[in-house]
């Protein structure tokens with residue numbers, strides 16, 4: 521086993537590869553252990569292999585190489601309906617000719633449950649998603665959000681140990697989506713269900729998950745809890761994909777004791793950074809700094825820190841925060857964010873300022 525995770529490995533992908541055409545691998549070398557009761561999100565751009573992974577776990581696709589284990593047992597040869605997995609997909613529509621109650625009865629009938637047991641479970645599942653009065657409606661008589669809640673109830677009604685969700689909220693408007701994000705995580709944690717959730721929406725991933733696996737090009741680029749992912753991206757792809765990020769390009773000119781380094785940017789200016797993904801002098805690097813970690817108030821820039829000259833290009837008032845666009849070291853898309861506090865300076869276009877940061881907040885990553 522090549523896993524380094526320390527959880528109980530309720531779901532395990534062990535060196536899984538997948539090719540649809542026998543030539544290109546769309547999943548390249550997947551090693552992932554998901555703990556019982558964990559809410560794990562697969563996040564990544566379109567085409568990065570997320571759905572394929574979920575389909576293999578569900579049993580609708582087979583792995584070309586490697587094993588998938590559920591509760592320690594390889595599931596390669598267990599048919600989908602015997603895996604005890606609940607599923608909610610964006611296009612996994614409710615049966616339109618059936619009522620809500622009939623939709624929920626279906627997975628129970630498939631599993632051979634009797635009528636009275638079915639009715640008890642359906643009632644409980646509907647109450648769980650606050651749709652107790654809607655059992656006799658047909659899907660067409662429900663709003664999008666209500667339909668999605670029923671889809672969720674149908675996935676949970678047979679009390680699966682594992683639920684898979686593939687972009688289940690993609691079709692909903694913002695307000696409803698945020699409400700459902702909250703409902704889903706609440707239910708999953710209350711019922712102790714292990715959840716594998718797929719999305720390309722980073723905010724959704726950060727707010728809902730215990731851990732997030734960031735996918736790109738058929739590989740997990742980083743697997744970490746949301747705060748670690750955001751604050752300690754391990755490579756340029758993750759830094760760029762998660763949250764807003766400023767990138768400055770240059771070359772390592774000094775490796776310092778501890779984990780710090782000095783980088784000469786391509787326009788000649790010099791900055792301090794944390795050596796995350798660089799190892800020696802001469803290496804090209806993209807340094808990454810979050811907009812809210814940039815300081816222009818001199819009193820808050822640490823003593824001895826290198827600072828950079830910047831020109832204010834645009835000031836955007838956003839209510840709770842100010843978003844200011846700067847030109848820094850040739851990059852005119854450099855963003856800083858500041859909280860709208862009573863004493864906060866509102867920068868003006870044309871102003872020349874100096875910016876700085878804690879070296880720890882500036883990460884020298886792969887170029």
Ligand SMILES: Nc1ncnc2c1ncn2[C@@H]1O[C@H](COP(=O)(O)OP(=O)(O)O)[C@@H](O)[C@H]1O
Nearest residue numbers: 540541546564565566567568569570571572573
């Ligand atoms: N049934 C299929 N047959 C052939 N290629 C597929 C099939 N499903 C997905 N692919 C390809 O596999 C890659 C990964 O797709 P997918 O897993 O759907 O990514 P994601 O869900 O991250 O958008 C893509 O290049 C996609 O075109």
Ligand SMILES: [Mg+2]
Nearest residue numbers: 567570571572
């Ligand atoms: Mg997909």
